[in-house]
Amino acid sequence: MRVLKFASTVLITVGVSTSATLAWSQTDHSTIDVADHIALDKLIDEQGLRGNPAEGRDLPSINDPLAQLGKKLFFTKGLSGDKDVACVSCHHPMLGGSDELSLPVGVNAKRPEVLGVGRVDEDGLPDVPRNSPTVFNLGLWDTTLFWDSRLESMGQEPGQNGAASSISTPDSGLGVADPLAGPNLATAQARFPVTSQAEMRDTTFEAGSRNEAVRQHLAARLGDYGIGEGELAVNNWLAEFQKAFNLVADAQTLITYENIALAIGEYERSMVFVNSPWQQYVDGNRNALSADEIAGATLFLTRAEMGGAGCANCHSGTFFTDGETHAIGFPQIGVGKGVVNDDDFGREMATGNSEERYRFRTPGLLNVEVTKPYGHAGAYQTLKDVVDHHVNPTEAVKAYFAKGGWCALPQFEGLADCENAYPHAVENTKLAVEKTELERAFAISKLPYIWLSEKERWQLVAFLEALTDPCVKDRTCMSPWIADESDDVDNLLLIATDVNGTPL
Ligand code: HEC
Ligand code: HEC
Structure with missing residues (x-):
């Protein structure tokens, strides 16, 4: 409500101050x-932003x-403890490669x-402690994965997605190569969600076992051998793996x-979803962005010292992240x-170093328009809220709780006794x-002291929205990545709907 009111006020202001009509829009570049x-x-050249972030990868x-096999695996409930x-x-x-929720609901969903x-x-009340990041453009990460960067490419070679050196994971521990990580950051990460109780494993499956036992059990379930034999009533995985790996081998070898x-x-x-209006502009099409989007990008x-917002201090490069962790107080x-009292110490959880408390990895910003809510706990629902926070964290969080805090978020609407959650x-x-x-006071922080007018804040929002590849909003364009009945290998394919039963 509040945000809508803000938006209309600004629209009118803009309309008057440009002495144009409200129809003044992105198509008018006069x-x-x-x-x-x-x-x-000049900024684009100085900051090395020419070229497409996926190029050369x-x-x-x-x-x-x-990838086709991976799609089927990504959509099967067979990889979760209770299916x-x-x-x-x-x-x-x-849903932007995410889930539209502030905090995810994994196991034991009602529907x-x-x-x-x-x-x-x-x-x-959601049991997962952090917001679900997008999996779009996962192949563009060269540094670390997770909000606290606890999965790291040890060499962080540009353009490699972790493929050029070892990877350390929560299994091996910080700075230690995990011999089972696989060839890149994506494979290394895919080993972990199945081991998380709140996300996929639940409390009874392989209770008390090590992560590796959980994975081996799941592989045996899909392969229909050993400890997992007979766990899937319908099971056609072997043929799928043989096809994908182009190998006639048995299940123990292949699955x-x-x-x-x-x-x-x-x-x-x-x-890979990188073909945004911004990308077109970078590639030389001056008509790709509106005046507000250009002002926002600038x-x-x-x-900050030059009168800007200093966002690229951290959201740098063509993927708009430095891959580092920072405290910004979301x-x-x-x-x-x-840890204690439902807190989240962020990077400190991975390193044990209290200096790194409350630091979280800088998110990439491509397609950020479709990945709301924002931040490691999904506390902010709109990009305007996020911009306001970066301008003045102290004031923003005061305003946040004064306006209902999490109870104002769509996910918690109608929750009984919400305030006490x-x-x-x-x-x-x-x-x-x-x-x-x-x-900030000790100049350790890269978060600059800035002040921005309402108009400038909305210009930043306009720029952020120009980072959207139109494909991600188009069901037809996205259909190659969405599994349907024909991809059902074990009668456990998840055909998703929204709360009203409309297929996604
Ligand atoms: C219940 C919700 C849930 C399920 C199910 C789930 N994830 Fe996630 N995913 C998350 C959350 C939450 C995070 C962030 C965790 C953190 O940073 O501490 C995450 C992080 C990730 C990341 C890291 C992205 C980044 O930018 O750092 C990838 C990749 C990912 N998940 C892929 C998967 C895959 C593959 C599966 C299935 C094997 C899966 N997820 C299942 C919620 C989920
Ligand atoms: C000091 C480094 C830093 C600077 C400077 C910075 N950010 Fe961020 N930004 C972050 C971090 C870290 C997060 C994640 C915070 C969290 O989850 O707790 C974030 C989150 C965001 C998000 C939410 C993304 C998501 O997927 O949740 C947006 C949008 C964003 N920043 C835009 C901006 C804009 C616009 C500016 C300039 C006004 C800016 N940032 C300046 C570090 C920075």
């Missing part, structure tokens, strides 16, 4: 000065046999096929968790990540913001 183009071109097509969750439950192509707002478990992770990783890495890329809501959220957020302000 208000753009050539000097604006030249200034932005070794990324598969969705039509490759391994009720799939990867796609939290990473659907029509497992329902994705997005309305996906709930019995008590209505290993390493091969499962490899196929899932190839599916994810085929999701603010984004200009350093609200801390939800059950937290295993997260009794430590305000205090935890205060600690995170204090840490952020301390780092």
